[in-house]
Amino acid sequence: LFYNAWDIDFNYRKKPKKVLKEISHICFMDGPKVIRRNIYKYKKTKIVMDTILTENSNLIEFSLDIEFYEKFKMLRTEFNPNFFSDEVTCEIQFGVIKRSTLDNDPISKAQFEICAHKFVDVSNENYGLALLNDSKYGHHVKNGIISLNLLRSPIYPDKTADRGRHHIRYALYPHINNFENSDVTQTAILFNNEPILVSKRLSFESIIKSDTPNIVIDTMKKAENSNGVIVRLYESIGKTCKAKIKTSFKYNNTYEVDLLENIIKPIKIDELDFSPFEIKTLLFEL
Known part of the structure; x- marks a missing residue:
């Protein structure tokens, strides 16, 4: 490469490839988790991969600790599910985009490597399979293969790019229904934002929430030029919908604002209308 x-x-994909061989493995339990730990070696590279099943979770998680010392090599993980579809749903910022998994025209052929943020998903009307990732964005989804680019080893502009130690997480998520009627987006967000464990018992109400699953509350921050709170939210699956927003904090007035936080109009947060993939920025005046 x-x-x-x-x-x-x-x-x-036509170039010679090496399927790494396992040199040892162990199986053990850690609380609610059943873990199989495989160890692989290739020249100076070493991979310790945990495959994890957790009680009451539908995820098959993979946690890798890698010492990578290659040059012009690419490390990928690949899955060959027993069903496929002609389209793959790829998460992008503030929504999703569908791409072809076929090679029947110049555009689809050019999509031999595609980008996605937190997940890619192949589904039919009854069920689907999503590959969730934590900060790895290069995918190949063609001809029955779902492949994720884990590491590369170029020499320009950084002569030591990707060399060294890495911790990588990804997961398979089988689900019922097609993508639009699944909870893939919510599951991927949770996978990318692991709970913070503390040695105390905590109980608190959500600061802000939506009553509509496909409305994602993405950002919450202090207003730049006023005494208020800015909230940015979006419709995530490409459907027109209505949403009601609830907060656990008190406020005086609510406005829709632009990206510079200039007021567009006053709004009521119990009757928000969203068009497909619409982004709204709200100002809660305190």
Whole structure:
């Protein structure tokens, strides 16, 4: 793979590849988790991979600790599910985009490597399979294969790119229903925001929440130029809907604002209308 940081060879899948062999494994339990730990080695590279099943969870999690010392090599994980679809749903910022999994025209052929944020999902009307990731964005979803790019080793512009130690997480999430009627988005958000464990018992109400599953509350911050709170939320699956927002804090007035926090109009948060993938920014005046 004699390509540097921003390029991948169109024909890279035709080049020789090495399936890493397991050199040892153990199985053990850790609280509610059942873990199989596999150890792989390739030249100077070492991979310790935990495959994790957790009680009351539908995720198959993978946690990798890697010492990677390669040059012009790419490390990928691949899955070959027993069903597939002609489209893959890819999460992007503030929504999703559907791409072809076929190679029947120049555009779909050019999508031999695609980007996605927290997940890719292949589904039919009855069920689907999502590959969730934590900060790994390069995917190949073609011809029955779901592949995630874990590491590369280019030499330009950084001669030591990707060399060294890495901790990587990803997960498979089988679900019922098609993507639009699943909880893939919510599950991916939770996977990317692990709970913080503390040695105390805590109980508190959510600061802000929506009554509509496909409305994602993405950002909450102090207003720049007024005594207020800014909340940014969006419709996540491409459907027109209505939503009601509830807060646990007191406020005086609510406004829809632009990205510079200039007031557009006053609004009522118990009757918000969203068009597909619409982003709204709200000002709660304190």
